[in-house]
Amino acid sequence: INRVPPGVAGVNPYTPVAQVEQKRAMRALAKYVFAPNAVLGSKDLYAHLQTQRRGFDFMGQSEDPKLHSAWGGTQTAVLDRLLHPVVLRRITDSRLYGNEYSVAGMMVDLTAAVFDADTSNVNTVRQNLQIEYIKRLAAIAAPTGSEVDNVARSSAIYQLNKVSDMMGNKRRRSNVETQAHRQHIALIIERALDT
Helix, strand or coil, X not given: CCCCCCCCCCCCCXXXXXXXHHHHHHHHHHHHHHXXXXXXXXXXXXXXXXXXXXXXXXXXXXXXXXXXXXXXXXXHHHHHHHXXXXXXXXXXXXHHHCCCCCHHHHHHHHHHHHHCCCCCCCCHXXXXXXXXXXXXXXXXXXXXXXXXXXXXXXXXXXXXXXXXXXXHHHCCCCCHHHHHHHHHHXXXXXXXXXX
16 A cells, blocks of 8 residues: 555555565465474474463463464464455455456465375374364355355355365375364365355
């Protein structure tokens, strides 16, 4: 947003971020937030992540570090931002004045970041991420109750169908935990598309 006085030549009040930069940002998220090894660390370090004690701070809670919740909170916050109805509408609206990165393109990149690296077994952090992503796509695809526009809804439906096809192709090449996870995803997608 450029807040220039009226009549200044050569300056547009609204200038979309270049598609190259938007795609670079998505690649950074894919590498540092969504990748299977983005959260991997030392098992020795994780075993020592104890909250500092100050008296009786653990009333009604366990003391163990909530690693999946901590990392999942970061990932879901990013998903919430990228898939927020206002952001999705802004991406579509800004295409009318120069934005080249569509909602469909963004969702293709996001689905790839969340799913493509898992050819066989899916680690537990990625399982949580994938379920959260599919739930958000299902909410966007819902015919009622969602504040998104039809462009975003269509893109979400497309991605749900794409992931459903992926799950069918990958189901046999994994351990039982991953097979159960993929069945869970298939069930969420089936229910979302049946409505």
